[in-house]
Amino acid sequence: MKINQTFNQHVVKKRNKSLLLHCIKETFPVSRAELANSTGLNKGTVSSLVNELIDEQLILESGPGLSSGGRRPVMLLFNQSAGYTIGVDIGVNYVLAILTDLQGNISNEKLVETLNLSFEETTEKIFTLIDELIATMPGSPYGVVGIGIGVPAAVNNEEEIILAPNLKWKNKNLKKVIEEKYKIPVKIKNEANAGAYGEKKFGVGKEFDNIVYISGGIGIGVGLILNGKLYKGNNGFSGELGHMTINMYGPLCNCGNKGCWELYASEKALLEMVRQYGIPMKSEQELSLEFITKLARNGDPKIIELIGQLAEHLAIGINNIINTFNPEQIIIGNRLVTLQNWLDEPLRESMKKNALTTHQKDLQIHFSKLESRSAALGVAAFSAENFLTMNLEEA
Amino acid sequence: MKINQTFNQHVVKKRNKSLLLHCIKETFPVSRAELANSTGLNKGTVSSLVNELIDEQLILESGPGLSSGGRRPVMLLFNQSAGYTIGVDIGVNYVLAILTDLQGNISNEKLVETLNLSFEETTEKIFTLIDELIATMPGSPYGVVGIGIGVPAAVNNEEEIILAPNLKWKNKNLKKVIEEKYKIPVKIKNEANAGAYGEKKFGVGKEFDNIVYISGGIGIGVGLILNGKLYKGNNGFSGELGHMTINMYGPLCNCGNKGCWELYASEKALLEMVRQYGIPMKSEQELSLEFITKLARNGDPKIIELIGQLAEHLAIGINNIINTFNPEQIIIGNRLVTLQNWLDEPLRESMKKNALTTHQKDLQIHFSKLESRSAALGVAAFSAENFLTMNLEEA
DNA sequence: ATTGTTTGTCTAGTGAATGAACTAAGTGTA
DNA sequence: TACACTTAGTTCATTCACTAGACAAACAAT
Secondary structure, X not given: OOOOOOOOHHHHHHHHHHHHHHHHHXXXXXXXXXXXXXXXXXXXXXXXXXXXXXHOOOEEEEEEOOOOOOOOOEEEEEOXXXXXXXXXXXXXXXXXXXXXXXXXXEEEXXXXXXXXXXXXXXXXXXXXXXXXXXXXXXXXXXXXXXXEEEEOOEEOOOOOEEEEOOOOEEEEOHHHHHHHHHOOOEEEEEHHHHHHHHHHHHOOOOOOOOEEEEEEOOOEEEEEEEOOEEOOOOOOOOOOHHHOEOEOOOOEOOOOOEOEOHHHHOHHHHHHHHHHHOOOOOOOOOOOHHHHHHHHHOOOHHHHHHHHHHHHHHHHHHHHHHHHHOOOEEEEEHHHHHHHHHHHHHHHHHHHHHOOHHHHXXXXXXXXXXXXXXXXXXHHHHHHHHHHOOOOOOO | OOOOOOOOHHHHHHHHXXXXXXXXXXXXXXXXXXXXXXXXXXXXXHHHHHHHHHHOOOEEEEEEOOOOXXXXXXXXXXXXXXXXXXXXXXXXXXXXXXXXXXXXXXXXXXXXXXXOOOHHHHHHHHHHHXXXXXXXXXXXXXXXXXXXXXXXXXXXXXXXXEEEOOOOEEEEOHHHHHHHHHOOOEEEEXXXXXXXXXXXXXXXXXXXXXXXXXXXXXXXXXXXXXXXXXXXXXXXXXXXXXXXXXXXXXXXXXXXOEOEOHHHHOHHHHHHHHHHHOOOOOOOOXXXXXHHHHHHHOOOHHHHHHHHHHHHHHHHHHHHHHHHHOOXXXXXXXXXXXXXXXXXXXXXXXXXXXXXXXXXXXXXXXXXXXXXXXXXXXXXXXXXXXXXXXXXXXX
16 A cells, blocks of 8 residues: 555645745735735734745745735745756757756856767766856855756656667766765756746746647657646656657668657758758858758748748647647747747648647647757756745645 | 635545545455554544544444454445446447446446437437436445446536537537436546546556556547546547557548548458458448457458558557657557457567667556446446545545 | 553644734725 | 724634544453
């Protein structure tokens, strides 16, 4: 028999306190009276819990607010600067580290380009970045309360990195390495999952509860927000939707499968399509997404047509996803966002032709607006929340 | 701001009581001491809550159990017969209704064949079946505590039937009709979702928490158990995985999409394959799954080969599902189970060749053993739980 | 018979939320 | 200005569920 969480008054208090803190964080400035109203808690209860939160410096009293016909309320603020979190996004050829306050506002960021670094060299880079960020951190009661790291890898439930093909890593315990150095809680997440969460918290996904985030880079990764919560599979490996078969008679993928989606709809696929078409280019130039974007911007009709084809392939996979999850929103993020201008319309066209109409009714398709920070922001937010819920186990 | 559930002592009591009842239901016979141990609740708390449950006739005291070196414990039993639920499975050409006790034991069942009935005619049939079952129900303190109905249809969050293509229903409020007649809580669920839940509670899915249930009939439906709970999409339409594209250059499906999975891997697909091959048959015979099963049982090599092809097509879709959800278990249910003997091996073979190996490690593939009762049992269980959690809102 | 163990009940105590009284500080009106 | 009325926030006695620990009952082992 599983040891279920029992409910006693201590848990009750913890949860109510956490609920209040959460409400304040999301809706401040807000008065005690409003909180009592919106949470349904008694005025006295709110008062005493709020005072504890003030003692813990997690919230602040600001001046009086506007009267609504009686005594003026004392407005409460979330103390964003009570602590800071660090979010790190490890890419194939870069490492991005950001320092955010508890609200997710970026207070500093560092980006370094990397190439073919070993695991040890990468951790060294990360240490340097974190140290630099910490050095610039303003004074605060709690300091750095957590570090979150997003990796393009399969990550298991113990947050160990099992397999990161593009980084050539296998079975690495990054969490342990970092926790031992900084003695702070560290969260390791899959890059697409982190990106999905980042979009949910800070990006175009704020208003939605069932989101499919498509991280389109060299490969394709997918992060799922189901019922407002990040979904991880059995072992935390889920979302490898890039390797779904969309053409059972298609070419072999290096995953061992045939006709995988990412062979048709990723950055890699586009590069291949352009190469086959044969773009005239100076010998020293390298065929890259940036170069293709430039051609498209110059109005190259063939390039724009090829991007249209990419959109059609994207639509096939997205359609499968819609039929599976019936999400409220699809977010396209990561590198492919650069092509938004030329992807958007053909993508919508192809989708209209395909998915079950009942499923399309309330569906939104959006492109990320967080540029390349979705993942870093996502993991930073994870760490912040981990701190704010104060040892409160997940329900 | 959403009105969040606050936590006070009443909620605490309700949840602890519900937790205890659940433990007793799952592990009886069990003593108060064991319950205190496994839940972490205090002995006294367990004692008083258990006594309330006894007063409510939801559990029973049986005789003393075996001593483990001291006073002999009083064993507690779940009172399965405190009430009954009715589960109805509406198929395209049948209606199955079962009467179960609170534990899900079938105490009676009625099956009628139907064909091309209107919505009104079907509800009449259902009324008759329910009345017949109620007439045979043993006396019990609570009587019929709920009715659950599984429909091969898209069902929205208000449990209204939006679209049932195979039944030719559209926008029907079956829940209201039945609730008005019987004045009991009624639950309407999608057939595949109900089947998934049935397997989770009573079938081969008991031990698993992330399950993909594939309902292979004329079409293909999919029910998802994620983190131990049934997942429904945004509007409760999810799981239309039958219409995922597995061949982007394939034929048009009546959903408007191309190369849908169910065109390749359903009962419908098999019939078509056999028809094209051209089986010699007497003119009055109808080509059906039952007929094909008979041929396979007689060892017809071509039929067995065609079933093997079906298995390969099934594997492609299943592979996509694995990469998406990384489930612990795949359950194949509904009509295709009949072909288990000839499907099983080629299916496993094809899967081995395909899915990402990291995802296959702990994956189980099983065929349903509940025959055609998964869905009816599932909805009955829903109703029973709804009653037992006693107005406890979902977390 | 004695000792120790396990089961279950009982009682006093604790802590958290509640309701209501109360203080504080404003608005609106004559 | 005086007064009535509102709204905001605090205080305090009350309620209620869980807990700890004492206790009794029932049993095993020596």
